[in-house]
Amino acid sequence: MSRDRCHPCAASPPAILNRRTFAAARGYLLWLACDHRRSIVLGSTFAIVWTVAQGLAPTFVDRATDDEISARDGTALVWWGMAVLALGDVQALGSKLRRSS
Secondary structure, three states, rough: HHHHHHHHOOOOOHHHHHHHOOHHHHHHHHHHHHHOOHHHHHHHHHHHHHHHHHHHHHHHHHHHHHHHHHHHOOOHHHHHHHHHHHHHHHHHHHHHHHOOO
């Protein structure tokens, strides 16, 4: 059996692609994933950064309002507001890099 048929990271698509079977589709998708490994890993990493930033935004807003209301501390509100803005920057950057990788 040749390397092209059994190895998903071969230099060319597997020869079994001519058959319309599940194994052929699976082999082709594995070959594509292996060929584009770097962009898949980078895209996944930036997607995780974007998702975490998106999930933390409501938490930051909640903390900002709790700190301001409970302590009547306007300075804490300003700092939490700046943290929310910085988190928005991280989210925008993660989204941009996720789509461009």
